[in-house]
Amino acid sequence: MADDKKKDTSAAVTETVQAEDRSPEAAAEAGGELDRASQTEHKPRLSDEERMQGLSPDQLKKMMYDMLLARRLEEKVAEAYALGRIGGFCHLYIGQEAVAIGAISAQTPDDYVMTAYREHVHALQCGITPGAIMAELYGRADGCSKGKGGSMHMFSAEHNYLGGHGIVGGQIPLALGVAWKIKYRKEDRVIQVYCGEAAVNQGAFHESLNMAALWKIPMILIVENNRFGMGTAWERASSLYDIYQKATAYAMPSAVADGMDVLDMYRVTKEAVERARSGGGPTLIEARTYRFVGHSMSDPVSGVYRTKEDVENEKANDPIRIFADLLARQNILSQEELEKMDEEVKRVSEEAADFAEKSPEPEVSELYTEIYAEENVNGRLYFDMRER
Amino acid sequence: MAVITYREALNQALAEEMERDPDVFLMGEEVGVYNGAYKVSKGLLEKFGDMRVVDTPITELGFAGLGVGAAMTGIRPVIEFMTWNFAILAFDQIFNSAAKMRSMSGGQFKMPITFRGPTGAALQLAAQHSQALESQVAHYPGVKVVVPGTPADAKGLLKAAIRDDDPVCVFEGEMLYNLKGEVPEDDDYIIPLGVADLKREGSDVSIITHGKMIHTALQAAAQMEKDGVSVEVLDLRSLRPLDTDAIMRTVAKTNRVVLVEEGWAFGGITATIAAMIQEEAFDMLDAPILRVTQADVPMPYAKAMEKAAKPSVELVIQKLNQVLYR
Numbered sequence: 001m002a003d004d005k006k007k008d009t010s011a012a013v014t015e016t017v018q019a020e021d022r023s024p025e026a027a028a029e030a031g032g033e034l035d036r037a038s039q040t041e042h043k044p045r046l047s048d049e050e051r052m053q054g055l056s057p058d059q060l061k062k063m064m065y066d067m068l069l070a071r072r073l074e075e076k077v078a079e080a081y082a083l084g085r086i087g088g089f090c091h092l093y094i095g096q097e098a099v100a101i102g103a104i105s106a107q108t109p110d111d112y113v114m115t116a117y118r119e120h121v122h123a124l125q126c127g128i129t130p131g132a133i134m135a136e137l138y139g140r141a142d143g144c145s146k147g148k149g150g151s152m153h154m155f156s157a158e159h160n161y162l163g164g165h166g167i168v169g170g171q172i173p174l175a176l177g178v179a180w181k182i183k184y185r186k187e188d189r190v191i192q193v194y195c196g197e198a199a200v201n202q203g204a205f206h207e208s209l210n211m212a213a214l215w216k217i218p219m220i221l222i223v224e225n226n227r228f229g230m231g232t233a234w235e236r237a238s239s240l241y242d243i244y245q246k247a248t249a250y251a252m253p254s255a256v257a258d259g260m261d262v263l264d265m266y267r268v269t270k271e272a273v274e275r276a277r278s279g280g281g282p283t284l285i286e287a288r289t290y291r292f293v294g295h296s297m298s299d300p301v302s303g304v305y306r307t308k309e310d311v312e313n314e315k316a317n318d319p320i321r322i323f324a325d326l327l328a329r330q331n332i333l334s335q336e337e338l339e340k341m342d343e344e345v346k347r348v349s350e351e352a353a354d355f356a357e358k359s360p361e362p363e364v365s366e367l368y369t370e371i372y373a374e375e376n377v378n379g380r381l382y383f384d385m386r387e388r
Numbered sequence: 389m390a391v392i393t394y395r396e397a398l399n400q401a402l403a404e405e406m407e408r409d410p411d412v413f414l415m416g417e418e419v420g421v422y423n424g425a426y427k428v429s430k431g432l433l434e435k436f437g438d439m440r441v442v443d444t445p446i447t448e449l450g451f452a453g454l455g456v457g458a459a460m461t462g463i464r465p466v467i468e469f470m471t472w473n474f475a476i477l478a479f480d481q482i483f484n485s486a487a488k489m490r491s492m493s494g495g496q497f498k499m500p501i502t503f504r505g506p507t508g509a510a511l512q513l514a515a516q517h518s519q520a521l522e523s524q525v526a527h528y529p530g531v532k533v534v535v536p537g538t539p540a541d542a543k544g545l546l547k548a549a550i551r552d553d554d555p556v557c558v559f560e561g562e563m564l565y566n567l568k569g570e571v572p573e574d575d576d577y578i579i580p581l582g583v584a585d586l587k588r589e590g591s592d593v594s595i596i597t598h599g600k601m602i603h604t605a606l607q608a609a610a611q612m613e614k615d616g617v618s619v620e621v622l623d624l625r626s627l628r629p630l631d632t633d634a635i636m637r638t639v640a641k642t643n644r645v646v647l648v649e650e651g652w653a654f655g656g657i658t659a660t661i662a663a664m665i666q667e668e669a670f671d672m673l674d675a676p677i678l679r680v681t682q683a684d685v686p687m688p689y690a691k692a693m694e695k696a697a698k699p700s701v702e703l704v705i706q707k708l709n710q711v712l713y714r
């Protein structure tokens with residue numbers, strides 16, 4: 001029965017998903033990567049009940065909704081980009097949704113999140129409205145950074161969402177500082193900070209891990225290992241394949257999570273969040289995932305660094321498919337309900353684009369605002385002729 | 389007023405601000421147990437404890453970024469660089485993160501952080517330890533830059549920097565720490581950022597400068613006086629914001645300008661000011677603007693070569709005579 005269900009859901013959810021037998025055994029037979037995480041970590045195979053970790057049907061459905069919305073909203077983003085409505089660099093998260101959604105679901109809105117430039121879904125998951133995200137991409141006044149940040153620099157102080165940073169690895173020390181503040185103020189909070197696997201080779205990563213572990217501060221660093229930094233495969237960039245092992249150099253706990261499985265992300269992150277909250281310090285989580293799209297909108301889906309077949313094979317592990325199958329097996333979300341949900345998130349995405357379309361351009365006269373705390377200081381702050 | 393050293397003035401500023409605001413903390417290499425590489429933080433660990441005076445590993449990028457993240461979420465770090473030479477490792481965090489956070493977040497995050505440490509050449513420390521880098525930092529909109537030249541200015545400007553809601557970079561003169569001067573004891577003694585100070589009045593020619601170089605300028609002015617030339621010395625104190633009004637006032641008064649800075653000429657502070665005067669006050673000039681800077685070379689070690697590479701009183705006098713057509 002499960003197999004039939006799988007076939008049905010796949011058609012409804014997304015055309016990129018092939019209806020195949022994706023059991024761990026089948027994947028292993030096919031030499032697939034599905035069970036990479038469990039192989040590395042030697043973790044026991046978990047039953048559906050164990051995987052659901054006591055989450056209520058409503059919580060599980062909410063996660064499904066979030067994943068679908070993330071996917072559909074970004075598909076809309078791709079469309080708007082192709083139409084020239086969105087400019088600049090634009091990095092989509094399609095394929096990686098389980099990572100941010102599973103992990104952020106494991107903490108509370110009072111906790112912080114910070115990430116790099118592939119950030120639309122993290123921003124969304126922290127509670128920024130789809131409209132404010134879309135408007136930011138359009139460079140409009142109603143964008144979550146008032147049009148000054150764009151795809152790579154979304155922020156929302158209200159939602160404890162701390163951006164959106166464009167220098168590979170540069171956000172990790174910043175998160176270290178937020179974790180430091182939490183300790184300084186004796187707050188009951190944590191920060192999740194994300195980076196791509198390529199950032200792991202930066203000094204910023206190592207400097208931060210050392211200090212985080214030394215001072216036992218509540219930082220959870222999630223490495224989104226999608227196996228490519230732009231076009232450079234991880235094995236061509238790192239002398240050590242297993243990123244989670246890097247934590248041992250800093251006497252820091254670490255774990256591997258299946259970044260294609262939202263519940264595994266939730267489970268592993270929850271453990272790290274609890275450890276951080278109880279004063280146990282930081283954790284490094286390696287989330288093994290894959291991006292189904294190009295590095296950015298200027299990069300084709302496969303590119304020269306991987307083949308079309310590679311990508312198609314990986315799509316067998318579509319995180320939305322994996323989760324939809326489980327929910328169907330457990331009679332939590334039927335095929336019809338899933339389709340209805342999909343219609344709903346498509347509508348929300350359309351509305352977000354409409355909202356962005358209607359949002360005004362920021363006033364060009366705002367060019368010199370919001371750079372310094374006070375604009376009326378003694379002496380000149382800006383040095384070009386425009387000001388005079 | 390008490391006469392204390394530049395170093396003690398900075399120490400007072402830190403102690404007073406930490407006393408006043410529990411959100412202010414000091415972080416850097418050797419600031420705690422060792423009492424500071426240049427002893428600026430002497431006694432602070434004892435007074436405020438190790439959550440507020442924090443010794444770090446040698447990781448400039450890491451702890452500078454830590455400060456930026458902490459400031460983003462509401463506390464007020466003072467990040468000490470052992471010298472600004474090593475802050476080069478942290479420039480990504482200062483330029484790409486601190487300077488831009490408010491702007492790229494559409495004004496949602498303030499950045500009440502102070503980065504401080506010594507700048508400029510000391511004696512025979514050679515190329516990597518003898519750089520005056522304030523022009524590089526002032527290049528970036530989003531940061532503020534101050535360069536105190538006297539003990540009183542050191543105290544007033546550092547206190548203002550710590551209270552400011554923007555990232556402020558304080559460049560302390562490496563050779564000035566032992567300089568003595570009168571310093572007000574008042575807890576609220578603040579020198580507002582962006583206010584230049586006329587360190588010496590004169591009528592024939594103006595020297596516009598900052599930091600350690602005000603002393604070179606004052607010496608040159610004193611010698612010129614013996615020759616019957618009246619030299620005005622304007623100490624900028626703050627490079628961003630820059631007190632353009634004070635610059636224009638002195639240009640209008642003397643109509644002749646020599647600009648002096650410790651750093652290199654290319655892309656320097658003096659280059660910016662010369663361009664600005666030319667753009668906005670060309671009519672007031674009776675002579676071309678001249679500059680005195682460091683030689684355009686990495687600082688050599690050998691004593692005589694080092695001396696030749698630094699801006700000197702003699703060079704300043706030579707340029708003063710030149711703009712006076714003497």
Ligand SMILES: Cc1ncc(C[n+]2csc(CCOP(=O)(O)OP(=O)(O)O)c2C)c(N)n1
Nearest residue numbers: 118166167168196197198199226228229230
């Ligand atoms: C310091 C720095 N160097 C180079 C770049 C250009 N760049 C942008 S993304 C990227 C690849 C990063 O890959 P990874 O960290 O694995 O993240 P992913 O894009 O896979 O999410 C590179 C090289 C940059 N933004 N910052």
